[in-house]
Amino acid sequence: RMLSKYADLIVDGLWLGSEDAACVPLEELNNNNVRAILAVGKGLAAPHVEDLEYLSIPAYDIPGYALLPHFPRCIEFIESNLGKGAVLVHCAQGVSRSATV
Numbered sequence: 179r180m181l182s183k184y185a186d187l188i189v190d191g192l193w194l195g196s197e198d199a200a201c202v203p204l205e206e207l208n209n210n211n212v213r214a215i216l217a218v219g220k221g222l223a224a225p226h227v228e229d230l231e232y233l234s235i236p237a238y239d240i241p242g243y244a245l246l247p248h249f250p251r252c253i254e255f256i257e258s259n260l261g262k263g264a265v266l267v268h269c270a271q272g273v274s275r276s277a278t279v
Contacts, residue, residue: 185266192260194268195268197223197270211263212230218235219239222268
């Protein structure tokens with residue numbers, strides 16, 4: 179499975195995608211210089227949590243859920259990891275929660 183099938187490179191070093199993007203083989207993430215994953219959602223798969231920097235934000239995918247309180251932690255995680263390589267931000271479908279962050 180290719181990362182580009184499940185995620186888009188938004189700006190240099192920042193990928194936005196679905197849960198499937200986080201589940202591609204570790205070799206594929208390494209080939210795209212992904213060194214950190216920010217998962218925005220509850221109960222998302224985390225197959226590479228031991229191999230990469232990882233932050234999980236337990237956000238529900240429901241109308242009106244307040245993501246704003248999570249922004250400082252998310253921004254700090256992204257900024258601190260961009261110098262080490264690419265960061266993948268994902269939620270279940272890669273449409274609402276991850277794109278909001």
